[in-house]
Amino acid sequence: MVSLYQRTWTHIPFYRERWREHGLRADDIRSLSDISKLPILSKSDFESDLAEHPPFGSYQGNFPAIRVQASSGSSGHPKPFFQTRSDWDTIANLSSRRFHAQGVRAGDILQVVFTYSLFIAGFTGTEGAMKLGALVVPAGSGAVTPSERQVRLLSEWGATVIAGTPSYVLHLADVAERMGMDLQRDFKLRIGTHTAEPMTEAARRSIEARWGIKAYDNFGSVETGAPTFECAEQNGYHINEDAYIFEILDRDTLTPARPGDDGVVVVTSLFKEAAPVIRYNLEDISAIIDDPCGCGRTFRRLMKIKGRASEMLKVRGVPFYPAAVEGVLESFPELIREYRLVIDRHGQQDRVTVQVERRSDAVDKNSLRERLQRALKVATGLTMDTELLPPGELTRSLKIEERIKATRIWDRRGEKNV
């Protein structure tokens, strides 16, 4: 912590100026517990720095960087984050640790179906698997390797591990079944490792049951690298505490929450030279527990994210997280798992329409609609409209083949596409 502070003070004006304004000096951080003296950083701090210091911002610092990845910018422009060689090596090692904890070994064949782009997950997955001695099949997303080819590759080259977003891995299951393949007999897959989208337990169960594999959730981002991993217990994400500090703070006062209580997740990357995050508020709601884990690892666990503060919607005064809809769709085998929420304002009233896609035309639409609306009301407390689209229509309109990760909300109250 002390060396991170001093290195950053010397090389990164973005932090130095903030800390000075906060009344801190170059030698004010002397131990780990001094971390609470540092101000909390938010997404908008990076955004305003980018606007003032285009194109990369002053938060990168003057280190010799070898690559840049960027956040997907769901709330505006993509935010670039530099990596030095040492940053990248550490992230690759942590990614390798993640895969090892999930059972990936030398000799595994790991097909990466994440987008290779400014987005980081495809690359860290590739580096981590190579370090373990697995054979990487860098197929990329459907934009570069169409889904039917992905499915043939998975089957013919005998992939044992698939790394991708939960929604795309479920889409590949649909595609494979349409091609007449048997998901459990025609494939050698045994592990799925997922990130980039929140994976609900419903989505996990669906991936595991359909593909006959163990599906692991991981929590990370472009800004942080590979801070956590799920182990075989599938009960929270172990924090790589040798590389990151995670804090849970009260969401209103930003002071430490009581141990085990929910709060906002604030993260510090200890190893990063270029563009470190230091007390960065991820705006995710969760808790940290230090109960012993069944796997024997002693790194504490971050519990499943209860919701992104930025993803919480308020409709007619009722707060809800879109993921609640996903749990409902799980119980409707007539529907695929994709959905979109359209939020409109009619007069003074907000109205939510859930767009879903039928698996086949041969279903009684009226009775399906009625049952779905009832289940949605029970799960969210909101009365919602539903639109049952014919097979293929929503899949096309959501661009499942090309997208980096799923976007679920179309908030038309201000005509803003989230």
Ligand SMILES: [Zn+2]
């Ligand atoms: Zn564990």
